[in-house]
Amino acid sequence: MTEGTGTTGPSTAASLAVPPAAGRRRWLNRRHRVAVLFLLPALVLLGALVVYPILYTVVRSLQDRAGDDWVGLDNYRSAFTSDRTRIAIKNNMIWVAVAPTVATILGLVFAVLAERVRWQTAFKVAVFMPMAISFLAAGVIFRLVYQTEPELGLANAVVTGVGGLFDPSGDYVGARPADEELLVPDGDGFRAVPDFEPGDTAALGLLALRPDDLPESAGPARAAGPGQDAIGGVVWLDFTPGGGGERGVVDGEERGLPGVRVEVLRDGSVAGGATTGDDGSWAVVGLDPGTYQLRLAPSSFSEPFQGFNWLGRSLVTAATIGAFLWIWAGFAMIVIGAGLAAIPRDVLEAARVDGAGEWQVFRRVTVPLLMPVLLVVAVTLAINVLKIFDLVFIIPPGDVQDDANVIALEMWRVSFGGGNDQGLGSALSVLLFILVLPAMAFNIKRFRSEGP
Amino acid sequence: MRPLRRLIGILAVLLLIATACGDDDDDVGTVTEGTAGGGSEEEDADLEGQSVEVAAVFTGTEQENLEAVLAAFEEETGATVDYTSTGDDVGATLGPRIAAGDAPDVAFLPQPGLMRDFVADGSLQPVQDVAGDLVDENYDPIWRELGSVDGTLYGVWFKAANKSTFWYNVGVFDDAGVEAPQDWAGLQDVAQTISDSGVAPISIGGADGWTLTDWFENVYIRTAGPEMYDMLAAHELPWTDESVTTALTTLAEVFGSAELLAGGTEGALQTDFETSVAKVFAEPPDGAMVYEGDFVASVISDDIGAELGTDADFFDFPSIGGSEPTVVGGGDVAVLLSDSEAGRELIRFLATPEAAEIWAERGGFLSPNQQVDLEVYPDDITRSLAESLVEAETFRFDLSDLQPAAFGGTIGQGMWKLLQDFLADPSAVDAIAQQLETQAAAAFG
Numbered sequence: 043m044t045e046g047t048g049t050t051g052p053s054t055a056a057s058l059a060v061p062p063a064a065g066r067r068r069w070l071n072r073r074h075r076v077a078v079l080f081l082l083p084a085l086v087l088l089g090a091l092v093v094y095p096i097l098y099t100v101v102r103s104l105q106d107r108a109g110d111d112w113v114g115l116d117n118y119r120s121a122f123t124s125d126r127t128r129i130a131i132k133n134n135m136i137w138v139a140v141a142p143t144v145a146t147i148l149g150l151v152f153a154v155l156a157e158r159v160r161w162q163t164a165f166k167v168a169v170f171m172p173m174a175i176s177f178l179a180a181g182v183i184f185r186l187v188y189q190t191e192p193e194l195g196l197a198n199a200v201v202t203g204v205g206g207l208f209d210p211s212g213d214y215v216g217a218r219p220a221d222e223e224l225l226v227p228d229g230d231g232f233r234a235v236p237d238f239e240p241g242d243t244a245a246l247g248l249l250a251l252r253p254d255d256l257p258e259s260a261g262p263a264r265a266a267g268p269g270q271d272a273i274g275g276v277v278w279l280d281f282t283p284g285g286g287g288e289r290g291v292v293d294g295e296e297r298g299l300p301g302v303r304v305e306v307l308r309d310g311s312v313a314g315g316a317t318t319g320d321d322g323s324w325a326v327v328g329l330d331p332g333t334y335q336l337r338l339a340p341s342s343f344s345e346p347f348q349g350f351n352w353l354g355r356s357l358v359t360a361a362t363i364g365a366f367l368w369i370w371a372g373f374a375m376i377v378i379g380a381g382l383a384a385i386p387r388d389v390l391e392a393a394r395v396d397g398a399g400e401w402q403v404f405r406r407v408t409v410p411l412l413m414p415v416l417l418v419v420a421v422t423l424a425i426n427v428l429k430i431f432d433l434v435f436i437i438p439p440g441d442v443q444d445d446a447n448v449i450a451l452e453m454w455r456v457s458f459g460g461g462n463d464q465g466l467g468s469a470l471s472v473l474l475f476i477l478v479l480p481a482m483a484f485n486i487k488r489f490r491s492e493g494p
Numbered sequence: 495m496r497p498l499r500r501l502i503g504i505l506a507v508l509l510l511i512a513t514a515c516g517d518d519d520d521d522v523g524t525v526t527e528g529t530a531g532g533g534s535e536e537e538d539a540d541l542e543g544q545s546v547e548v549a550a551v552f553t554g555t556e557q558e559n560l561e562a563v564l565a566a567f568e569e570e571t572g573a574t575v576d577y578t579s580t581g582d583d584v585g586a587t588l589g590p591r592i593a594a595g596d597a598p599d600v601a602f603l604p605q606p607g608l609m610r611d612f613v614a615d616g617s618l619q620p621v622q623d624v625a626g627d628l629v630d631e632n633y634d635p636i637w638r639e640l641g642s643v644d645g646t647l648y649g650v651w652f653k654a655a656n657k658s659t660f661w662y663n664v665g666v667f668d669d670a671g672v673e674a675p676q677d678w679a680g681l682q683d684v685a686q687t688i689s690d691s692g693v694a695p696i697s698i699g700g701a702d703g704w705t706l707t708d709w710f711e712n713v714y715i716r717t718a719g720p721e722m723y724d725m726l727a728a729h730e731l732p733w734t735d736e737s738v739t740t741a742l743t744t745l746a747e748v749f750g751s752a753e754l755l756a757g758g759t760e761g762a763l764q765t766d767f768e769t770s771v772a773k774v775f776a777e778p779p780d781g782a783m784v785y786e787g788d789f790v791a792s793v794i795s796d797d798i799g800a801e802l803g804t805d806a807d808f809f810d811f812p813s814i815g816g817s818e819p820t821v822v823g824g825g826d827v828a829v830l831l832s833d834s835e836a837g838r839e840l841i842r843f844l845a846t847p848e849a850a851e852i853w854a855e856r857g858g859f860l861s862p863n864q865q866v867d868l869e870v871y872p873d874d875i876t877r878s879l880a881e882s883l884v885e886a887e888t889f890r891f892d893l894s895d896l897q898p899a900a901f902g903g904t905i906g907q908g909m910w911k912l913l914q915d916f917l918a919d920p921s922a923v924d925a926i927a928q929q930l931e932t933q934a935a936a937a938f939g
Contacts (some may be wrong), residue, residue: 190764191757216692218753252692253669254778256873281691285671439701441763441914443906455906462900 081238094380099320103468109274117469127470130447133359134477135450137430141363141370141464146416149374154384154404166379170372172259177369181436184365188352188437197361198349211346213257213301220247220280221290230340238273238306244336247280247290248299256297259320263298266323274325275335277302277318298322303339308332358438358446365433370426374419381415382408418488425481428474449474497727499765525530541573544836549578549588550602550826555858563852567843573836584608592617594829596874599837601828602652606640607896608825613643619830622647624838628845632865636889641827644648644659649827650845652852654862656883657787657823657892658712658811663774664804666782674809681812682747685754688782694756696748697781699770700917703910705786707894707902710913711822712785714741716814720888729938733931742916742923744814750920756781775800785805785811787823788860788879800876810882818887824895827864854880862889901937908933 058109106113121127156165172180172227189195192202219225225232238244245265256279268274278298280289287293290304298321305315306326313334314326352361386406393407409416431450438446457467546842552560557579561813564575576600580587591597596686603609612618626647629638633651641649660681662674667684670691675681685695703715715723718737725731726738737814748754755762756773757780765773767786771793774781784790794806806875828844830837843849850861857872860880871877894902894909899906916926 190761194769218690220690249690250692252778255692282671283669283691285687351764353764355759439764439766440703440905440910441701441918444911456902 044373078358080150099468099471099475102465103467103472105465107463107465109464113465118473119467121469121473126195126447127445127449127452129444130449133446134430134448136359137363137366137427138424141261141366141427141430142420144363145367145370145374145423146378146420148371149376149378149419150409150412150416152371152375153379154408156379157382166372168373169375169425171368173372175369177432178436180365180369181433184361184368184433185353185437186453187362187365190351190353192349195349195352196277201349202347205347205349209344209347212340212342212344214248214299214342215345216249216250217248217343218250222377224290225338228337230344232338232343234336238336239329239333240271240273240329241268242273243268244273244275244337245290245292246275246277246304246336248277249279249281251279251281251299253279253281253283253297255298260297260300260322261320263292263296264323265292265319268325269327271329272325272327272328273336274316274323276322277304277324277338278322299342302342302442305337305339307335307337319476353437353439353442355442355445358442362433362437362446366427366430370423377419378412378415381412385411414488418485420487421481425478425485428478428481434441449477520855540545541571541836541839543572544834545574545577546600546836546840547598547836548600548602549580549584549598551582551584551604552602553579553581559853559856559859562856563844563849564840566849566852567840570843571839572835573839574885575840579609585611588612588831597831597835600828600830600840602828603649604824606827606891609641609649609829610643612829612831613648617831618648619833619837620646620648621650621830621838621841624830625650625842625845628842631744632845632847632863634862634864634884634889637862638893640825645778649829650841651825651827651862652844652850654825654860654883654889655788655823656821656860656879658882659788659790659808659879659888660783660785660811661771661774661806661808662783663779663781664807666691666774666779669693670782674803674807675812677812678744678747678814681714682751682754685748685751685782688801689753693779693782695754695782697765697770698749698762698917699758699765699767699774699782699784699786700914701766703905703914704894704903705767705770705885706913706917707824707909708787708892709785710745710909711890711893712811712820713745713814713822714738714893715822715888715890716811716817717741717744719817720820720890723890723893727891727893729897729934733934734927738927738930739923742920742926745916746920748924749917759918763914768797772798791875791879792858794859799899803873808875808879819882819885820888820890821883821886822890822892823883824892898937901934902937907935908937 056395076197102109103117104112104114106116151167152165156162156169159165175183186194187196188198190198192199219227219232223235225234225248227233232246232248234244243265260279263276263278265276266274274290276298278292280292280296280297281287282293283296287296298318300318300320302318302322303315304318304324304325304326305311306329314329316324316326318324350357352358380467390403390407390412393403398406429450430448431454434443434446434448434451435454445453451473453470456470457464544581548560548564550557550560557577559871561577563578567573568575580601584601584603586599588597592612601687603612609618624687629647629650631706637651638647639653660674667673670684670693671686672684672687675684688695698709711723714726714737717740718726722731722735722737726733726735731737749759752758756770757765762770770781770784771786771790773779774784775794775798790808791802791806794800800806801921805928811822813819828841830841843864847861847863847865847867850859850863850866851870853859854861854866855870855872857876860876860883861884864884865878866884868877868881871880897909904910912930912933915929916922
């Protein structure tokens, strides 16, 4: 609470404190008394709700956890030496550098495009709509969007959907060798440990596949008996449903794995290959005498592209900024759109008559004319972003909250979220307040220079 | 922009006013008549005209069920009982009322620590003479101990929770041809076989740190024993103690086998509790079993719609190294705050099996009272949960609930966060133990 009022306060306080300066000689003449009378309620409210909390926060930041003793600058020292705060400050810097800029650019692009589409209003409403959703709700929505499993998370559903087109998944993803002394993983596929000679039979059992997930055609497993010049055998699911089967032996109900490419190698180069049939049997014929190695080609076992771990340590801040952009790009678009409407058309026409292309008009005329508006939008968003709390509180799961931390969240965590150290919390609020000041000052200056 | 900001300001003020009003309403709502004096006819416990105020956390169905118990008391004695819900934070609600001299007569407290605090304040009446004989007769001694402070009985445990249960998909166990395991090694064998059958065996809701603290507590009490557990809970034992590293190493036998976890390590860390249960009972299943307390039953039947007993069943947390049947859990203890006759009678009533059976019959309830007829529980699952509870040789409270909130119950820090770090890297046993100790020391002050 202190935080919220503290940071929005100064703009109003400062602009209200402007009038005096005229009454230098007799500052309490009649007109001024009336003015003071009218200002009094506002001043009392501002004093109680803005000035006092700010001052008290500063005082509190110099006290210990319970507020009993004075600790000088210790709270500031521990704020700057704690790893958590350092990550929070770093993340805040990323946020301030990226979020307002990207939101403003997106807003500009949307505003310019919206001017040209026929269904302008519908487009604007769609982009602006997220502003109508509370940040908390938006956070919950994006927590779902960013779930890793494509069945749950929209982001990964899209990413894997596109990725799957280029990187098809094998039929037997997740399979494991039944006997690790016979078969070992080799890349996505498998490699047989012993060597084989023509006339040998290789029964290659695999595990960890759900019987329901096998192709419909998969029938009871049966080993191919190879001839004199052939190596043959079976690739099958060595697990009897309901248990009881013997490992390494094709038991009654166990099914073959059709469509697996078995390759026979000699001295590292492929000497022949076969694809397993519906019963899992295979045979490579026409082999010269000698020793051969066996390999199960990776194509049947390669895992499809799994998408990104959006809420993992490395991507979580970027993902949270994405949610912020979804909400605020609409706001930027509306404000910039209003600025765009105010640009005199004749300037644009003049540029076009002089032979400028559309890109040049945009780059050399529209953007410079819009610059004041773009600055206001970016600075306002920057203030907003410095105080960001809700999205970072909701979207990152508990175990990465430290990695996604920002100052406002850290302030809440140390003072209320279990830390119970309101001294340290106040020190962080003061830090946040100081960081917001330059942006506030910039906005106030602008408002004043635009004023009457 | 400024009109917008002004609008936000106005909204904020309105919100403040609204919440302030809300608080007032609550206060008015909870002020109920306290004890009314009356003629005492102790012989036949005729309490006609007397009234008792009862306060507890229960709302909704649980409140209705408790009220059914209280109605039986009214009928038996003629007293009038008023029920007040305290909201989630019992301590915060009762503390000020006690200070104002407006305490309810009987309250249900969800933590033994809270009972100890109130005893230290002198706010509770001993119930040794009121229900001591019934507690001795009807309960295992552990419940008497949990209801006592310095040897004097102050509370009667009325409701209990069992957080030592694994819930599993019966179909997946059948497909893999395995039975519920009895011990820790058996659990790993079963998990391995299920993994061979093509289903990830163990689903963990690692995104919620509290599920991991429950895992740890169950392993710790089985590897270190209840005495060490009590010492660790009170932080009389440092977290760097060998017993803690032993428990973590044991836990790593499961947490460290990524192929046994649904979704692997990373998937487990991103799964919240509800999803971890849903995975096990989804079609096709993405997990064979999930560990958590008896409340998983209601998630299975109400939220997922699987059939308890046919699709889903449970087994007790397996024994480790021959540990005796042990339950980690929770409960609600009834305490007496006023020295009224009706209040004393109610405490006495709550210690009888008749009182517990009323709620037991209605479901969603386990009684620690050994005299409660197991036949009254509405289904087999609840019956066996209750059986595990009353037959356990050892019962202990959830350890993380006994810690300061900063260490035992806060997202992103303390036990929750550090056990998530441990799940992410189960080889870092010593480092995690060291950090647990650092944060515990800070929280205990």
